Amino acid sequence: MGAPAGAAAPAVQQVEVDEGSEGQRLDNFLIKLLKGVPKTHVYRVIRSGEVRVNKGRAAADTRLAIGDLVRVPPVRMADPSAVPPAPAREFPVVFEDEHLIAINKPAGVAVHGGSGVSSGVIEQLRQARPTARFLELVHRLDKETSGLLLIAKKRSALVALQEQFRSRETGKTYAALVVGAWPASRKVIDVALHKFLTGEGERRVRAVEESNEDGRRSITLVRIAQAYAGFTLLDVTIKTGRTHQIRVHLAHEGHPIAGDEKYGDFAVNKALARGEAVKGVRFERMFLHARRLRFEHPASGEAIELEAPLPAECSSFLQTLPS
Numbered sequence: 656m657g658a659p660a661g662a663a664a665p666a667v668q669q670v671e672v673d674e675g676s677e678g679q680r681l682d683n684f685l686i687k688l689l690k691g692v693p694k695t696h697v698y699r700v701i702r703s704g705e706v707r708v709n710k711g712r713a714a715a716d717t718r719l720a721i722g723d724l725v726r727v728p729p730v731r732m733a734d735p736s737a738v739p740p741a742p743a744r745e746f747p748v749v750f751e752d753e754h755l756i757a758i759n760k761p762a763g764v765a766v767h768g769g770s771g772v773s774s775g776v777i778e779q780l781r782q783a784r785p786t787a788r789f790l791e792l793v794h795r796l797d798k799e800t801s802g803l804l805l806i807a808k809k810r811s812a813l814v815a816l817q818e819q820f821r822s823r824e825t826g827k828t829y830a831a832l833v834v835g836a837w838p839a840s841r842k843v844i845d846v847a848l849h850k851f852l853t854g855e856g857e858r859r860v861r862a863v864e865e866s867n868e869d870g871r872r873s874i875t876l877v878r879i880a881q882a883y884a885g886f887t888l889l890d891v892t893i894k895t896g897r898t899h900q901i902r903v904h905l906a907h908e909g910h911p912i913a914g915d916e917k918y919g920d921f922a923v924n925k926a927l928a929r930g931e932a933v934k935g936v937r938f939e940r941m942f943l944h945a946r947r948l949r950f951e952h953p954a955s956g957e958a959i960e961l962e963a964p965l966p967a968e969c970s971s972f973l974q975t976l977p978s
Contacts, residue, residue: 668727672719675789678814681708682715685727686769692730694769695856700728741774743782749961754812754954755793755805756780759963762801762940766792776804789813794820797899799916802829802945803963807953815953820896826949829891829901830880830965832942832973833910834923837879837887844875844904848897859917860899862907873897875904883976885932886913901943914941936975944969 676684685697685706704712705728708719719725750757758776760766765775777792784790793805793816807813819825847870849863863870874894881888887910891901902918905911911919914927919941926932928939949960964970 666729670725670727672721672723672725674721675810676719677721677810679719680715681706681713681717681719681725684719684725688727689730693856695852696730700730741768741778741782744779745783746776746780749803749963750959754809754952755807755816756790757948757961758804758806760796760801760804760945762799762966765798766795766804777806780806793817794896796945797902797941797943799914799941800829800943800945801940801963801966801969803948803961804945805948805950812953816950819950823894823896824951826947826960827893827896827945828947829893830942830944830946830969831889831891831901831905832913832969833887833889833905834913834920835885835887835910836882837877837889837908837910839879841908842877844873844877844908846873846904846907847871848873848900848903850898858898860897860903862903871895871897873900873904875901877905881973881978883973883978886976888973902941912941912943914938915943916941933972933975936972938968938972940968942969942972 670688672684682697682701685701686694689697698715700706701713701715706713707726708717708723710726746758746760748756749759760776767775767777777790781787781790787808789807789809791807791813793807793813796802796804805816807816846862847865847867848860849867849869849871850858850860853859872895876892876894878890879887880890893900899918902912902915906915906918913919914924916924923932928937930937944965945963946965947960947962949958951957952959
């Protein structure tokens, strides 16, 4: 039976790895190659052994080298002509040179397309810079989180920076407004986290016992920046970079982030959005902002420390809170 209208007929592909993909993980290589295919399906075909590298089975975290031959099984993909191009968009630039860009991402924008999101920062930035030969995300921020985001302009910069993130040689500090009075003595959260998919295919994370074989050790450092009536502004530094780590850790401690729709206090969130928590003042986003980032420059080795001030909606909301 032929492929339905509007879809490309699936066929085995043999793809040779070029300089632009050298050092990339197999899963990320396939996700980029198979645009529009759900990530869950990409991981399924890797686990099944249908994807081969140089005729052998390979794991999702296999690093590819120039000249590697990747066998990609038949995967039905949407007709690219049916997918509207991402809108061209530039974002506030905090730092830029020939190796990397650091932007101040607004809340509500995904870092990349997928899972029901047609496009994100990286696709929109590529559209805005059509002559750029290479633009790739170094790391990720949740859609609801604002703040500092690094984008590599060269493969060498991408590999070097991602290695720093993996080996915890970067310093990432966030501003988080949590519900309630955070205890000043609670400075270190060392609680394992387990990532899973809900029945609807939505990615979620939960805190688990240290002995749980599905858990990964996760460490968050917390300092009180300012106490308010009913809320506490925290300076949060992560020593491990797990999915939703800050959100789940703070909620696990009984003080969820204000406006967090996944792990938060839904009654408080509703009251904030309606202007009832603070009379007459509406707050309709998650209060989590990547405010400081420290790393070594991928080419010069120079120590770089960047800061992004709180967005206007966050700083103005803080000014309305009674101490």
